[in-house]
Amino acid sequence: MTNTSYVRTEMLPEKAPPLAQAGAVKWMRENLFSSIPNAILTLLALFFLYKALAGTLPWIFQSSMTADSLGGCRDAIKAAYGEDASGACWAVIRERYHQLLFGFYPSELYWRPILAFVLMLVAIAPVLYDTLPRRILWLTAVYPFLAFWLLWGGSVWLPISIILGFVIGGLAAVYLSNLLGTLGSTLAAILLPILWWMLLAGVFADAMQSILPIGIESVESAMFGGFMLSVTIGITGIALSLPIGIFLALGRQSNLLIIRSLCIGFIEFIRGVPLITLLFVASTLLNYFLPPGTNFDIILRVMIMVTLFASAYMAEVIRGGLAALPKGQYEAADALGLDYWKSMRLIIMPQALKIAIPSIVSNFIGLFKDTTLVSIIGLLDPIGLSNAIRADSNWNGIVWELYGFIALMFWVVCFSMSRYSMYLERKLQTGHS
Amino acid sequence: MTATTDTDKSVFRLSMLIYDTRYRSLTIQAVALILFMLGVAWLLNNAAENLAALGKPLSFGFLTHPAGYDINQRLVEYTSQSTHARAALVGILNTLLVAVLGCITATLIGVTVGVLRLSKNWIVARLMTVYIEGFRNVPVLLWIVLFMAIFIETFPQPRDFRGADATASMYLGESVALTNRGFYIPKPVFYDGSWIVIAVFVVSLIGMWSFARMARKKQEATGQILPVMWVNLAIFVIPSVLVYFVMGKPIGLDMPVLKGFNFAGGFYMRNSLIALWLALSLYTAAFIAEAVRSGIQAVSHGQTEAAFALGIRPGRTMSLIILPQALRVIIPPLISQYLNLTKNSSLAIAVGYMDITGTLGGITLNQTGREMESLLMLMACYLTISLTVSAIMNWYNESIKLKER
Structure with missing residues (x-):
């Protein structure tokens, strides 16, 4: 056999694709101009984009940072950019950003909320990312008391005596179980701390304070405001509504008739009324339901109401997760001989919570946005402050700069929460299902 | 645990209330009920004591007293001499007004945005994403006060419309005035004989419905497709317009006219109504768009391919195959968004x-x-509004649920 010459022995080099079928041109043909309606839509969108950017960009950058009133701003902008130029008056943010961030918190004590915020980031980091050292979780456990002490100030012994209550409960649960059995020690772990808080904690705190006065300057709730207030209320609501919501969801799924009806009644009532009516209850009505003469802090009352509100929604979301779980999981847990709480803790809840993550996080986002409603009952959150600033004669008539700043702050927080939930979903994705 | 059930069943000891799983649930429920009742009794007792101490025991008598304040956006007759109950009724109607208006516009915007976000057009899909993420992640209260502020600061005052050198002018042939106090739009006025026009209009609506029914029956029986849309458009327009002119234009428009420092006549939509309406619609639309998108994506791609394999055109695939299945996923979150909108209207x-x-x-x-x-x-x-809507929704969900096995 000889080599026949009419069969090609080597491959031809690849030819470049036609110009219209490669690179940017191809991408544009496919994604922007694939058909005539699509091309029209693209042109409309481009026109809209151009209009929007042409309107806002010069406005954002032809701005004044230095003036001390809206009129001053306009004069400065006219002087710098010509007679018919209009620009943003960022001076209002420069003058008032302390207020928007901290409300009327004493300015020499700003380090305390800032420190509390930084510690919060550290404390929630190990919860969010499980690659971090587990030892930080101790800080997470102590953090609520630390933050309370940093924000409101006062004697250090008050938070310590409250922590002691939890310590007593924990010790009772561990060491009394030999003496009293499981049930007895559980009851003791619930009752002893309550007795401690009601009878001894105040005495203990006062006594220790007189022996060893350690404390920082206390700040009244009326001074709280701005984003500090939103974050405080929001984080409290988020942290407390998840556990309460889990119990409510379990109660609603339980086969104990009375427990189930109580849970359904609570959830449907809360979900049926707007948050603002509950805040009205907090501001005007809650004192009626407490023993005559009690009057406790308005921020605390609002926190209670916001938490109750959020937990009802949380319960519904978690119930969705429980319902989405195949029945085989419940049956498998029973077949392993786990009792109710063990099967919930080890088998059901981890999976149900995983299913519910997107809705749980969007509930958190909703809760954080809803903290702005406290401005309606007169607390000075950013929107409450914006009303005050717009009523100031210097800044009368300011709209976009102020609301834009507030909106941006909320947007950053909420958007990062939703991105985190997407990351978490991807991380917990187990491949099947 | 199971060993305890081997004991003699006739003997009942008190400890079985705790340790026997047969009785434990009863114990737990009894304890919970007692604690709950005690808590409620404590709260009610406190409330009664406090109210008695303030000298205002629970009574709804105040509802019949004159309210003494004015409400300038109202759907029913109301003066400051009307009772508090009447004021509450005006309030309920106003809530329902903004809720219904908001739900309609939010659905229109939301469905459009949700579909466009799935568009193959890159730039349009991106713009819609920006809209959704922008509106969803900022509190609705901020949108409401922002729209109100824009309203007050940017629209002209009514007096700017006055005089020869007016700085503001009305739109649509002097019929719509946009001022910072609100919008003035023409109001329909019904003269003698207008009921005939309305009656003809209602009859033509019935005619449209029965023609569509007949066309569908005919298509199912013979496969012949009638031009339903064009015929119905004709039925919708022609008879009513004919009668309207034959009767000598019995329905007119009451135009807003500038009188003194303000407009008179026409229908007045207060600035707060419009700001609230816009803010609620745009905010809720972002959520509805997400619901629509996830509903459409929930229909598996195999459905589209099967439809194409049967030779069904893309438009009909959407309306006959995809949408009916997607709606089943979309409707529940849609209704809960309507409820949220109603609650946010507070x-x-x-x-x-x-x-x-x-x-x-x-x-x-x-x-x-x-x-x-x-x-x-x-x-x-x-609560009444919410529970009614969710009862309807539960009934609807039951009726569209896939009947399996």
Whole structure:
């Protein structure tokens, strides 16, 4: 056999694709101009984009940072950019950003909320990312008391005596179980701390304070405001509504008739009324339901109401997760001989919570946005402050700069929460299902 | 654990209430019920004591007293001499007004945006994402006060329309005035004989419905498709317009006219209503868009491919195959968004729109000092709306559920 010459022995080099079928041109043909309606839509969108950017960009950058009133701003902008130029008056943010961030918190004590915020980031980091050292979780456990002490100030012994209550409960649960059995020690772990808080904690705190006065300057709730207030209320609501919501969801799924009806009644009532009516209850009505003469802090009352509100929604979301779980999981847990709480803790809840993550996080986002409603009952959150600033004669008539700043702050927080939930979903994705 | 069931069943010892799983649930429920009752009794007792100490025992008598305040956006007759109950009714109607308006526009915007976000057009899909993420992640209260502020600062005052050198002008042939106090739009006026036009219009609606029914039956029987849309358009327009001119234009428009420093006549939509409406619609539309998108994506791609394999055109694939299946996923979150919108409309109080929260929970509460009664009634109103809507939704969900096995 000889080599026949009419069969090609080597491959031809690849030819470049036609110009219209490669690179940017191809991408544009496919994604922007694939058909005539699509091309029209693209042109409309481009026109809209151009209009929007042409309107806002010069406005954002032809701005004044230095003036001390809206009129001053306009004069400065006219002087710098010509007679018919209009620009943003960022001076209002420069003058008032302390207020928007901290409300009327004493300015020499700003380090305390800032420190509390930084510690919060550290404390929630190990919860969010499980690659971090587990030892930080101790800080997470102590953090609520630390933050309370940093924000409101006062004697250090008050938070310590409250922590002691939890310590007593924990010790009772561990060491009394030999003496009293499981049930007895559980009851003791619930009752002893309550007795401690009601009878001894105040005495203990006062006594220790007189022996060893350690404390920082206390700040009244009326001074709280701005984003500090939103974050405080929001984080409290988020942290407390998840556990309460889990119990409510379990109660609603339980086969104990009375427990189930109580849970359904609570959830449907809360979900049926707007948050603002509950805040009205907090501001005007809650004192009626407490023993005559009690009057406790308005921020605390609002926190209670916001938490109750959020937990009802949380319960519904978690119930969705429980319902989405195949029945085989419940049956498998029973077949392993786990009792109710063990099967919930080890088998059901981890999976149900995983299913519910997107809705749980969007509930958190909703809760954080809803903290702005406290401005309606007169607390000075950013929107409450914006009303005050717009009523100031210097800044009368300011709209976009102020609301834009507030909106941006909320947007950053909420958007990062939703991105985190997407990351978490991807991380917990187990491949099947 | 199971060993305990081997004991003699006839013997009942007190400890079995705790350690026997057969009785434990009863114990737990009894304890929970007792604790709950004790808690409620304690709260009610405190409330009764406190109210008695303040000298205002629970009574709804204040509802019949004259309210003494004005409401300038109203759907029914109301003066400051009307009772508090009447004010509450005006409030409820205002709540429903903004809720219905908001739901309609939010659905229109939301469906459009949700579909466009799935568009193959890159730039349009991106713009829609920006809209959704922008509106969803900022509090609705901020949108409401922002729209209100824009309204007050940017629209002209009514007096700017006055005189020869007016700085502002009306739109659409001198019929619509946009001022910073609100919009003035023409109002239809019904003269003698207008009922005939309305009757003809209603009859033509019935005609459209029966023609569509007949066309569908014919298609199912013979496969022949009638031009339903064009015929129905003709039925919709021609008879009513003919009768309208034959009867000598019995329905006219009451135009807003500038009188003194303000407009008179026409239909007045207060600025707070429009700001609230816009803010609620745009905010809720972002959520509805997400619901629509996830509903459409929930229909598996195999359905589209199967439809194409059967030779069904893309438009009909959408309307006959995809949408009916997607709707089953979309409707429940859609309804819950409607409920959210209704509940969020209570934020009207921030811009002074007199909804039920503004009347009953706002001025009436402050004037009479009857916090307990007012708030109970306020909550009862919202609860009634919510529970009614969710009952309807549950019924609907039951009826469209896939009948499996």
